[in-house]
Amino acid sequence: MKKKLILAAAGLFSVFALAACSGGSKEIATMKGATITVDDFYNQVKSSQQSQQDVRNMIIFKVFEEKYGKDVSDKEVQKKYDEAKQNAKDQGANLEEQLKQAGYTEKSYKQLIKQNLAYQAGIKAHIKITDEDLKAAWETFHPEVEAQVIQVATEDEAKDIKKQLDDGGDFAKIAKEKSTDTTTKDDGGKVKFDSQSTTVPDQVKEAAFKLKDGAISEPIQTTDATTYQSAYYVVKMVKNKSKGNDMAPYKKELKKIAETNKENDQEFVQKVTSDVLTEANVKIKDDAFKDILAGLIQTEDSSKSSESSTKETSSKEKDSKSSDSSKTEESSSKTEDSSK
Incomplete structure (x- = not known):
C-alpha cells in the first residue's frame, strides 16, 4: 500500500519543475529536422487530467504549508518517514529504492510528508467540537x-x-x-x-x-x-463493559471520536480548504489551469454572479409580493362591491 502511495505522488512536481528550469526553450531531445523542448512537453501534458490534479494539489499543499507548516515538527516528519520505511520493509521492499524509482530523494520525500502534515494541521485548527458532535459520537461509542x-x-x-x-x-x-x-x-x-x-x-x-x-x-x-x-x-x-447513560466519564474519548469524524467529513474538509485558499488570495495565471480550483475558491466573477443571482431572486420575490398584494386588494374590492 505504501509503495502505491509513493508512486502515485511521483508526478506531483517533476513536470512543472521541468517546465520552470532554464526557460521553456531548453531542449529535451533533438532529431533530424526537429527538436522537442520543455515548452513542447509542457504544452502536451498540461491539459491532462493528471496534470490538472497535480497542480491543484501543489497549490493546496503550498498554501497550507505556508500557513501551518510551523505547526509541524521535524520529529513528526521523521516519525512518518520511519513508518513508511518499516512499512516497506514489512512488505519485503526497500523505501530508498521505491523513492528512487518515483523520482524522490529522502529530503524531497520528507518535504512531501511535511506538506501532508501541514494540511492535516490546518484542518484540525478549524475543528470546534460542539455538544451535538459529542452526542453523535456517543451513539456509536x-x-x-x-x-x-x-x-x-x-x-x-x-x-x-x-x-x-x-x-x-x-x-x-x-x-x-x-x-x-x-x-x-x-x-x-x-x-x-x-x-x-x-x-x-x-x-x-x-x-x-x-x-x-x-x-x-x-x-x-x-x-x-x-x-x-x-x-x-x-x-x-x-x-465487557456497558457505557451506561452518563457521557461524562468518556468525554476525552468522545472528543477524539468527534474530531476524527470531522476530519473524515468531506463537506467540512472542503469548506476549510476553500476558506484557507480564499484567504490566501490564490490567483491562477495560466489559462490552462483556470478552472482547477473551481468550487474551492470564490472568484470575483463568481461573487458577482452570486450577488446578481441574489438580487434577481430578491427582485422576483418583491414582484411576487406586489402581485399578491394587488390581487388581495382587487379581491377585497370585489367583495365590497358584492356586499353593496
Whole structure:
C-alpha cells in the first residue's frame, strides 16, 4: 500500500519543475529536422487530467504549508518517514529504492510528508467540537473490552473450533494451535479494543460487544477491504463493559471520536480548504489551469454572479409580493362591491 502511495505522488512536481528550469526553450531531445523542448512537453501534458490534479494539489499543499507548516515538527516528519520505511520493509521492499524509482530523494520525500502534515494541521485548527458532535459520537461509542479471538480461513474450521470450545476446550490453547492471527495467537488470542479500534474487523467488534462475560460467539465472517479475502473469527468475551447513560466519564474519548469524524467529513474538509485558499488570495495565471480550483475558491466573477443571482431572486420575490398584494386588494374590492 505504501509503495502505491509513493508512486502515485511521483508526478506531483517533476513536470512543472521541468517546465520552470532554464526557460521553456531548453531542449529535451533533438532529431533530424526537429527538436522537442520543455515548452513542447509542457504544452502536451498540461491539459491532462493528471496534470490538472497535480497542480491543484501543489497549490493546496503550498498554501497550507505556508500557513501551518510551523505547526509541524521535524520529529513528526521523521516519525512518518520511519513508518513508511518499516512499512516497506514489512512488505519485503526497500523505501530508498521505491523513492528512487518515483523520482524522490529522502529530503524531497520528507518535504512531501511535511506538506501532508501541514494540511492535516490546518484542518484540525478549524475543528470546534460542539455538544451535538459529542452526542453523535456517543451513539456509536462502546468502551474498551477484553476478549480472546481465534482467526481461521474457512467456515468449517471456525465451526469445528466452536464445537471444541462448547465441549470444554481451552480457548488459549486452541488459539495458539489454530489461529492465523499472528498478532494475538501467541498470547492465547488476547486482545483489547473499543468501538474505534482498528485491531479487529468491524464485524468482530459488533458481535463481541453483544456478548456477556465468558460467552463465546458463533463463527463471524469478515472480508478484507483490500484483498477481498474472507476470514472467520470465534470470539470469547473476557470482560465487557456497558457505557451506561452518563457521557461524562468518556468525554476525552468522545472528543477524539468527534474530531476524527470531522476530519473524515468531506463537506467540512472542503469548506476549510476553500476558506484557507480564499484567504490566501490564490490567483491562477495560466489559462490552462483556470478552472482547477473551481468550487474551492470564490472568484470575483463568481461573487458577482452570486450577488446578481441574489438580487434577481430578491427582485422576483418583491414582484411576487406586489402581485399578491394587488390581487388581495382587487379581491377585497370585489367583495365590497358584492356586499353593496
